[in-house]
Amino acid sequence: xxxxxxxxxxxxxxxxxxxxxxxxxxxxxxxxxxxxxxxxxxxxxxxxxxxxxxxxxxxxxxxxxxxxxxxxxxxxxxxxxxxxxxxxxxxxxxxxxxxxxxxxxxxxxxxxxxxxxxxxxxxxxxxxxxxxxxxxxxxxxxxxxxxxxxxxxxxxxxxxxxxxxxxxxxxxxxxxxxxxxxxxxxxxxxxxxxxxxxxxxxxxxxxxxxxxxxxxxxxxxxxxxxxxxxxxxxxxxxxxxxxxxxxxxxxxxxxxxxxxxxxxxxxxxxxxxxxxxxxxxxxxxxxxxxxxxxxxxxxxxxxxxxxxxxxxxxxxxxxxxxxxxxxxxxxxxxxxxxxxxxxxxxxxxxxxxxxxxxxxxxxxxxxxxxxxxxxxxxxxxxxxxxxxxxx
Numbered sequence: 001x002x003x004x005x006x007x008x009x010x011x012x013x014x015x016x017x018x019x020x021x022x023x024x025x026x027x028x029x030x031x032x033x034x035x036x037x038x039x040x041x042x043x044x045x046x047x048x049x050x051x052x053x054x055x056x057x058x059x060x061x062x063x064x065x066x067x068x069x070x071x072x073x074x075x076x077x078x079x080x081x082x083x084x085x086x087x088x089x090x091x092x093x094x095x096x097x098x099x100x101x102x103x104x105x106x107x108x109x110x111x112x113x114x115x116x117x118x119x120x121x122x123x124x125x126x127x128x129x130x131x132x133x134x135x136x137x138x139x140x141x142x143x144x145x146x147x148x149x150x151x152x153x154x155x156x157x158x159x160x161x162x163x164x165x166x167x168x169x170x171x172x173x174x175x176x177x178x179x180x181x182x183x184x185x186x187x188x189x190x191x192x193x194x195x196x197x198x199x200x201x202x203x204x205x206x207x208x209x210x211x212x213x214x215x216x217x218x219x220x221x222x223x224x225x226x227x228x229x230x231x232x233x234x235x236x237x238x239x240x241x242x243x244x245x246x247x248x249x250x251x252x253x254x255x256x257x258x259x260x261x262x263x264x265x266x267x268x269x270x271x272x273x274x275x276x277x278x279x280x281x282x283x284x285x286x287x288x289x290x291x292x293x294x295x296x297x298x299x300x301x302x303x304x305x306x307x308x309x310x311x312x313x314x315x316x317x318x319x320x321x322x323x324x325x326x327x328x329x330x331x332x333x334x335x336x337x338x339x340x341x342x343x344x345x346x347x348x349x350x351x352x353x354x355x356x357x358x359x360x361x362x363x364x365x366x367x368x369x370x371x372x373x374x375x376x377x378x379x380x381x382x383x384x385x386x387x388x389x390x391x
Contacts, residue, residue, distance in 0.1 A: 012060040016053045023052060023136060030154045031137035044135045047249040054256035055264065062265060066309040070302045075271040100267060112192065119185030120215070124263065126178035131248075176226050179219040186216050211259050217247045275299070287326035294326035 008014040031037040062068055078084050098104045103121065107114030133139040141149045142157070149168060150160045161168045170177070190212055193199050203209065221244035228237045255261065276299040283293040285300055303323045307314060314322040322330055 012057055015060060016056045019052050019056050020049060023049065026138060026154070027136050030139070032155055034137075036140045036152075037137050038134070038140075041135050043245050044131065044248060047252045048132060048135050051252040051255060054253065055261075058256040058261055059264070066306045068268075070306050070309075071268065071271055071275065074275045074298060074302055078275055095272075096267070112188070116185050116188040116192070119181045120189065121185075121263070123178045123181030123183075123185060124215070124260075127175060127182065130174050130178070173226075175222065179222050182215055183219045183223070186212050186219065190216075207259055211254070214247070214251050214254065218244070218251050221247050275302075287329055288320050288324040289329040289332075290326060292326050292328075300324065 005011075005014060008017065027037070028034065063072060079088060081088075103114065103118050106117040139151065139153050142152055144150050144160060147163050148160055149163050151158045151171070159167075161171075190209075193203055193209065193212075221240060225237065225240050225244055228235055228240055276296050283295055285295040285297055286293050300323050304321055307323075316322065316333070322333065325333065
């Protein structure tokens with residue numbers, strides 16, 4: 001096995017090879033030994049293979065990051081635990097439904113942004129599913145009789161439908177429906193980025209705007225094809241087909257290396273509540289100082305492991321780590337550290353030497369006594385005045 005691995009430049013190249021090999025195998029099966037392979041989709045097929053290679057490279061690079069690797073490692077450990085089986089299933093299903101299907105995490109930022117993201121996300125997912133299904137030959141239509149079609153998926157006949165029925169029309173226009181979803185969502189996103197001054201300050205043209213314009217070009221050119229052959233008797237259809245194919249190829253090649261890459265990695269969000277919340281929104285880890293619960297044991301262990309790999313030394317003198325304390329106690333530790341006051345003060349009236357070289361009076365005396373260097377008779381007068389005010 002090691003000899004076989006040495007034939008590849010890296011593990012990433014090995015994984016890419018097997019991904020492409022698997023795709024070719026599914027094409028061979030789905031198209032019934034290339035019998036139903038559509039040569040008109042050859043350009044999309046090649047760009048889809050490049051997309052698969054790029055996605056594999058980016059996924060490998062993402063998975064070797066210390067934080068991602070630790071979360072995946074924890075997820076695999078929890079999934080193998082029989083004691084957590086029921087909670088794992090409930091957590092995955094709940095998170096997948098709320099955060100991935102309904103995308104509540106976006107709606108919390110505003111209804112407008114939620115609708116925008118929902119349309120773009122599900123429009124893209126639907127478009128990818130249909131495009132890859134047709135391009136790789138995983139799905140095709142066969143004629144049963146002059147009025148009936150059957151959908152064949154990976155060589156298996158599934159649904160029979162009337163050639164001109166409602167279901168058939170919805171399936172035929174699946175890409176048009178998803179394209180309209182993306183078009184509306186992208187238009188809403190561009191409008192917000194043009195109008196909102198807050199967004200203008202933080203957005204970048206090459207990272208935030210380019211993918212939106214790219215999706216806009218794909219959807220508009222795709223819908224223009226439908227308009228051409230339905231309403232214009234195929235006017236400019238050949239040129240529109242080439243233009244649409246170019247936009248799709250650019251989008252597929254760009255996808256793994258730009259902002260759109262967050263789409264395939266978003267499902268990992270289901271691992272967070274599964275791993276780090278024994279009970280939803282209930283903390284179980286007690287603070288080392290005050291005893292208040294602030295997190296879970298698994299999460300703190302993973303944080304410490306990630307920081308250790310990245311060589312962040314946050315261990316304190318007593319052997320504990322900063323992550324062993326709640327947020328309030330961490331702030332106290334930082335302040336005391338900056339004041340050189342980690343150890344208890346023996347005499348609270350003595351001056352304190354801070355990190356910046358300034359001297360502060362002890363807590364038992366007013367600042368004016370030793371900071372301004374006042375004469376003795378002035379100090380006595382201030383003392384008498386303070387005593388009189390207190391009475």
